[in-house]
Amino acid sequence: MRHGWACLVVVVGCASAWPPLDRSKLPRRGTDGPTAIVLDDSTVVRLFETSHGPIADRTMRFGVVVLEDAGRGRGDFSRTYDPEFETIVSARARVTLPDGTEELFGREKFEDELSASGVYSSNRVLTWSHGAIPLGSIVEWEATFRESRPELFAFSASIGNVDAPTMLGRFEVIAPESWELAHLVTRAGKPISGGSDSDRKFVGESEVREGDQRVVKITGRVEGGLRHLLFESFDVDAFHGEPEAPPATDVLPRVWVRLTRYELDGQVQQTSRGFVEFSKALHQLHEGTAEPSARVRAEVARILEGVGSDPVTRSRKLFEWVQREVRYVAIEVGMGGWRPHSAEETFASRAGDCKDKATLLRSMLRAAGVDSHPASINLHGGLPRPHVVPNLGTANHMILAIDLPKGLHLVDPTSRTASFEELPAEDQGAEVVLATKEGVEPIVSPESSADANSKHVEIRLELSDQDEGAGQFRLVTSGQFASDLAGDLLAESEAKQRERAKGWLWLSRGNVAATLHREVMDPRRKIEMEGRLTIPRVVGRSGSTLVFRLSDVIAPPGLRLSAKPRTQPIVFQNRVSRSLDFRIRIPTGLAVTQVPDAVALRSEFGTFEISWTVDAKELAAQTTYRLDVRYVDAARSDELRAFFESIRLAYSRGVLFKPSKES
Template identity: 25%
Template structure:
């Protein structure tokens, strides 16, 4: 997918090949800097690294020019904090790195070495799906083999792209504490800063002043202990103190825009691409032939979408303004490829030729992505899709996929806000959500158990909606041997052999589905003890208990995937074995879902197990986690209940 030209200002990553570490040279006569002994004990607790000082300075020079300077000092306490010993500064055609400097100190605060120009490496930062990108990174590596050590980095870059002001969130990782951090923004009065403060502690709010003819905004944070995400909690980005910043007016390569409203931001993106949807007469004629016998609008859209999927592929090209401006539709038609913007724009042009109106839409893609901050117009998007209004409903199209079902967005872009790009400007709208009833996993299994407890099973599972997403991706992306490895991992049985396997996708219905068929050998599935067989009727869908809470819960409980599971398992057991102990039926009803399980002995001696679990998505108060934990514990216990069979004495 295209990143629409965005870069992560504070990105850090582990390099595949470690750079050379300089010798440990104590500099005699120099004053000690940042001794580890001066770190308060509370900030070392549960921390892999401590941010001693971070000072960020954003200087807005003009609507189309900004300079960003960072000074960051971090003490790395152990190997798990090593990524803080590396500074990564991204740049591209519109951004230039002015300098990157660094010094590393030992635990006592003595200089070990200083980053030399020859130590700074330059790497391409091109994604695997891109044909051309100008994204690169400068990397300074001060990692040391002995802990603790302290890395002190200073870097600066300037940019002619002011669409994306940085977000200030210095404590953006788990197990990292913070001593002191500051943010200072200087801007001309005609370009006042727009900002949004979230979760700032008392005393952390903005202070405003004037320096000469410049407006100055300043923030600071002090003494923040390390965080550890609780189970089923919001993303860390929704837990830590953050200041989001954005311009009023911005400019990218001579294209000026207004970001004070969603309408203005959408109008800028729309105008940037408004003349890039022209098709050749030949392509228009091909589209007309495709839909000539189809009068129903939705079926016309389906036909065009299938043509798009069969004739194009996703390839990203991100150069300069190309991060936001699409290839012309005629170029995509001739080359057969494009990024998310180009393919969405091309599909819009094809639909126009078919007499159907549609609109491109910018969206934040990715599972469990933080929600759009709707009250703060800014570029919070990394992807583009297509919206096709219909008389009764709206069709959404993912134009980068050759295999996605028509009108289905899934967990990648479903259930969130998107910015619709219209001639009148941008408009925030919601993409479809998928409720528990449509995210199904329906399993039927027939199991034969012999008198030694060994089993053989044939299993058919129909997965739909969000529950088929991972399977569909597996089918399209992995070879058969890898598919079987994934199947073993999902089964969760210690001793099992997959004798036969197949996966059949169905993308023609209202929702995509995948049918999985497995034949399994189950050695010692039932435990044989004397005259008794001990059998767990729940074959393949045992829900583990949640991670236990430690102390009082601090954060909300977040359930991301609404789903419905229904299992029916029938066991043929040896004729001389009769049920001695049959588990009682279980029924649970809570705010977190419903669960039913029962074991039945049929007239022909077959043991039938029926289980149904339905759970919603949603946010719940922290105080409710204890009840959720109890609900999950009861399910886990019921899923492992045993049936006891006994044969007569000889």
């Protein structure tokens, strides 16, 4: 899609005063279908030296024309900031109505409130909304924040916007000529070819391309003693999310710029130039927080009394104590977003965030004679996220790496339900930066196999005269299924657990009357559940013939994917295996006259099998399903859809019952 309005966009937001607009060049309602069109999405970061260190002024400008009701929210402004690191310099907005009338809004019209997130922090939110405006109006806003400690963090901006095309995107970083800037262009956290440059003093022009499409134009220049690094994108199509796809933050291209060298009082200062140095910096940030106090040592001695000397068993006991006894409460003020509270503080309060829980476990392990390291990681929904650049603020979680005889072992004490043996799915396959004194390169967390994440369901039913099925069920889970089930058992009341059990058993309808659950180690953790259930309308009737379809009572595995062409990958939380043993006692006077053929499917995505057996007393269906992938490229979505449709077809084939001759 190419609209050709870039000439207008260059005028919008390029001067300190609000410029006039040429409305004859603006798009009109219904011209191309979008609900709004972003005219200008620009950020300029100006770095400069002070006696206390480098400072950055970040100016954000945004202009959008609102074409349909659904696009009204595109012009609203909202930015979370931390007063410990940032102050508001200025903020203003302008609305230009279709008749050319202008409404101007100064800083006093912007709301500045405490952040309402679930984390207790010093964060605030600056917001502004244009209210009710006629369609065809243009909304523009501009805000500048002054940021301290820019050497700790990376500057970044996405290329493109959700649900709205973008005519012009600009991201510029300006610094003193002697300072050095490293840059990177990524998609899904991975560098795009041509998107990075080891030359920290880049001058000239280059392009980052994907195939025959230009992603961004890069210009480096030196002028008036200042170094400019400019990234520009033109006529970028709107990003539209698709089901089962990664979020926009993982799909849209992103520009990263970080300060690697600057001067302070005439002395050259270096920031982390790579992940080995960043590993050292993280270690220094955590230094002194995990020293075990006398109270921590006493508690460790109590927990490990009679446990023995095996470091794995001792580590598991301490992990389970922290997991169970320390509530998740995030208090993150200033550098508290990255430096944990001391282990003694967390032990005393029995509350802390991810890094606090990891630090307390580290302290307790140290008291038990076991070494460990804080480990920075990104939680994800199936598409692992790398750290991208060696700076703070590019990861969202902290776990712990334990030095055990068989090697480094990663655990997540923040999770209430993950086992000591395996990380939660959202931690698996992700890049991990360890905090070590010597510094190390990142590692990748292990991923579990389909066999490790298993669910087995057994259902035994007897049919009533009203075609209702009543009987028993048994559920056995391991890996991620066990972790998810444990979470539901923690969070839900008994009545809600019975309701949720329908989902655990894949029931399309019916009720679970009673449940009993237990946890076993065989050799890994499994959670088992047993109970009674009833299912209405198990069979359908056509005259004297009864028809049973497995799909009428049990939801088949897999996704329902649209036949529309996809542009984004399909992501699964984890590789899984599931099996079903479904049995119906044949009522007196009926006989099974037709059963479907067995089906066996094999693909690169996984496998599926279903078979039927019948005797004079019982009809049985056994199914097995494996999903061996977590990521499927958009180009292969039709193959995946065909695989799942074949499974649904096998589930929907009918079994016929008719009156037996003996009756």
